Amino acid sequence: MRKTIDHILQQLEGFRPGTLSQVEEFRVQMLGKKGMLTRLFEDFKNVEPEQKREWGQLLNQLKTKVQEAVKTHKAQLEQKQEGAAATDDLTKPASFTHAGSRHPVSLVLREILDIYASMGFAIAEGPEIEDDRHVFSALNFAPDHPARDMQDTFFINTNTDNPILLRTHTSSVQVRTMETKIPPIRVVCPGRVFRNEAISARAHCIFHQVEGLYIDKNVSFADLKQAILLFARRMFGSSARIRLRPSYFPFTEPSAEVDVSCNICGGQGCNVCKNTGWLEIMGAGMVDPSVLEASGIDSQKYSGYAFGMGVERIAMLKWQIKDLRLYFENDVKFLEQFFLW
Numbered sequence: 001m002r003k004t005i006d007h008i009l010q011q012l013e014g015f016r017p018g019t020l021s022q023v024e025e026f027r028v029q030m031l032g033k034k035g036m037l038t039r040l041f042e043d044f045k046n047v048e049p050e051q052k053r054e055w056g057q058l059l060n061q062l063k064t065k066v067q068e069a070v071k072t073h074k075a076q077l078e079q080k081q082e083g084a085a086a087t088d089d090l091t092k093p094a095s096f097t098h099a100g101s102r103h104p105v106s107l108v109l110r111e112i113l114d115i116y117a118s119m120g121f122a123i124a125e126g127p128e129i130e131d132d133r134h135v136f137s138a139l140n141f142a143p144d145h146p147a148r149d150m151q152d153t154f155f156i157n158t159n160t161d162n163p164i165l166l167r168t169h170t171s172s173v174q175v176r177t178m179e180t181k182i183p184p185i186r187v188v189c190p191g192r193v194f195r196n197e198a199i200s201a202r203a204h205c206i207f208h209q210v211e212g213l214y215i216d217k218n219v220s221f222a223d224l225k226q227a228i229l230l231f232a233r234r235m236f237g238s239s240a241r242i243r244l245r246p247s248y249f250p251f252t253e254p255s256a257e258v259d260v261s262c263n264i265c266g267g268q269g270c271n272v273c274k275n276t277g278w279l280e281i282m283g284a285g286m287v288d289p290s291v292l293e294a295s296g297i298d299s300q301k302y303s304g305y306a307f308g309m310g311v312e313r314i315a316m317l318k319w320q321i322k323d324l325r326l327y328f329e330n331d332v333k334f335l336e337q338f339f340l341w
């Protein structure tokens with residue numbers, strides 16, 4: 001008996017439970033049906049009568065000690081658990097997970113399309129591998145126009161009357177839309193375009209454009225100007241102004257290059273706008289009647305405007321990205337800056 005009592009005392013001293021189930025385990029081990037203490041009390045029946053008083057006291061003291069230890073450890077652990085739950089700050093930001101982010105070109109493209117969708121433009125798409133007719137001829141490019149040059153265009157097959165090539169602009173989707181739809185037509189055509197250019201900070205052989213086309217009865221240059229102004233204000237802020245400079249495109253007449261007031265200096269002049277206060281954002285114009293006719297639209301009845309912009313260029317102006325190559329290098333350090341956009 002003495003040995004068991006010493007053993008229990010030793011266990012009691014070293015008892016440092018970390019969990020409530022460890023406390024319960026200890027309780028069963030000591031006070032359970034087959035517990036050490038329970039068995040001691042059974043043995044107690046065989047103690048000599050004159051020693052009963054002394055052993056009885058000892059065992060009762062031991063039992064109280066064990067019961068108390070179980071009680072206090074249990075209470076302590078329960079309190080700790082409650083405390084931990086109470087200090088769990090539910091407003092604490094979650095730990096960061098790398099969920100990936102949209103590419104800046106996709107972000108700007110989506111914004112452009114959203115703006116035009118709100119003006120009633122539908123989305124039209126066309127093939128990246130095109131033919132000369134849709135990219136050049138039907139758009140009024142003369143047979144010797146420099147844009148057809150090997151320098152600019154990636155040709156796939158030139159052994160035909162209608163060479164196969166990678167489209168150099170999304171204006172080809174204008175043609176495909178006019179060929180298949182009856183006016184009124186109001187579409188924006190997003191897509192990838194290809195040009196045989198040396199890659200530099202300001203030029204790339206692949207980039208993205210959004211082409212716009214609106215054809216109806218009585219569409220005027222004023223409609224075009226208003227649509228561009230609305231776009232500029234939505235994209236660059238409500239104080240944005242636009243400026244149209246006369247220009248030339250084979251498929252529009254009259255044609256214009258469109259500038260927006262510099263969103264960095266507000267038009268005062270800075271190094272982003274090269275002290276001009278203006279940034280070029282797109283080409284635009286009234287669809288040349290011969291282009292309407294080439295796609296089977298009666299130019300006596302209908303008129304229309306068209307515009308085309310580079311998506312990378314808009315993103316560059318929006319975020320002051322200085323090098324076009326960044327868009328295609330997939331450097332995570334660059335891309336993750338757009339995580340919360």
Ligand code: DAH
Nearest residue numbers: 169171283284285306307308
């Ligand atoms: N296709 C032209 C380019 O790639 C952009 C453009 C200019 C489109 C004027 C148009 C337009 O529809 O009217 O440079």
